Amino acid sequence: MTEQNSSGTYRYETHMHTSEGSACGKSSGAEMAEAYAQAGYAGIIITDHFFNGNCAVSSKLPWRERVEQFCIGYENAAAAGRELGLSVFLGWEYNYCSTEFLTCGLGKEFLLAHEDLLEWDVITYLNTVRAAGGFVSQAHPFRQRDYIQYGRLFYNYVDAVEVYNTADQDAWNDLAWRYAKANDLAMTAGSDSHHVAWPSLAGLGFPRRLDRIEDFVAAMKRREGTVLRDLPNPLVNAPAPAPAVNPS
Ligand SMILES: [Zn+2]
Numbered sequence: 001m002t003e004q005n006s007s008g009t010y011r012y013e014t015h016m017h018t019s020e021g022s023a024c025g026k027s028s029g030a031e032m033a034e035a036y037a038q039a040g041y042a043g044i045i046i047t048d049h050f051f052n053g054n055c056a057v058s059s060k061l062p063w064r065e066r067v068e069q070f071c072i073g074y075e076n077a078a079a080a081g082r083e084l085g086l087s088v089f090l091g092w093e094y095n096y097c098s099t100e101f102l103t104c105g106l107g108k109e110f111l112l113a114h115e116d117l118l119e120w121d122v123i124t125y126l127n128t129v130r131a132a133g134g135f136v137s138q139a140h141p142f143r144q145r146d147y148i149q150y151g152r153l154f155y156n157y158v159d160a161v162e163v164y165n166t167a168d169q170d171a172w173n174d175l176a177w178r179y180a181k182a183n184d185l186a187m188t189a190g191s192d193s194h195h196v197a198w199p200s201l202a203g204l205g206f207p208r209r210l211d212r213i214e215d216f217v218a219a220m221k222r223r224e225g226t227v228l229r230d231l232p233n234p235l236v237n238a239p240a241p242a243p244a245v246n247p248s
C-alpha cells in the first residue's frame with residue numbers, strides 16, 4: 001500500500017455520510033464539515049446512501065423533491081465549508097443488492113435529469129454515470145456483514161476500488177488493495193464516517209489543493225492520490241486501536 005503521508009499533502013475524504021441524507025447518519029452536514037476542518041482535511045466528498053440504499057429521504061416524494069432533499073446534507077456541509085475553507089463536493093453511494101458504488105463528479109442536475117435512474121440495471125448505471133463524466137469507486141468490495149449476502153466484483157465497470165475503509169477489517173482491506181493492484185484500478189480510501197466522533201479517519205492525500213470535483217476526478221485518473229489511514233479524529237478523546245500494517 002502507498003505509504004501514509006499525513007504531512008505535506010492535502011487531505012480529502014471520499015466516503016462519509018450526513019444525517020440529512022442517510023438514515024444511519026447521526027451528525028448533520030454542517031457538523032461533519034466542522035469536524036473534518038478540525039481534523040485538517042482540505043476537502044470532503046459527501047456520499048450519502050442513495051435512494052436504493054439506506055437513504056433518509058422518503059421514496060414517496062416526486063423525483064425533483066426527492067433529489068432536492070437528498071442534496072440537503074451536502075448543501076449544509078458546503079455552506080459550512082465556505083466559512084471554514086473546506087471544499088465540499090457532492091457524491092452518493094449507489095446500492096445494488098448491498099454491493100455499493102461511491103459515485104462523484106456529477107452534479108444535482110444529473111440526478112434531476114434522470115428520473116428513470118432507479119429503473120436502470122447496475123451495468124447501465126455504471127456505464128451512464130461514467131460516460132457522463134462521473135467517477136466510480138466500488139466501496140469496501142470484500143466486506144462481510146449480515147446484510148451482504150455475497151460479494152460481487154465489477155472490475156470492468158468502475159474507475160477505482162476502495163482499498164481502505166475504517167469500518168472494515170484489515171484482512172478485507174488488504175484483499176481490496178491486492179484486487180485493485182491486480183486489475184490496475186485506481187485506489188480510494190475513506191472513513192465511511194456516520195458521525196463526528198468516528199474513531200479513526202482515512203482519505204486520500206494530494207500534492208495540491210483540488211478546488212473542484214473535476215480536479216479530483218482528473219487527479220484520480222492520473223493516479224495522484226495517496227492512501228491515508230489511521231488518521232486521528234481530534235473530536236475523539238480515546239486513541240484509536242493500534243493500526244495493523246497492510247502488505248505492500
Ligand atoms: Zn450507513
Ligand SMILES: [Zn+2]
Nearest residue numbers: 015016093192
Ligand atoms: Zn458508506
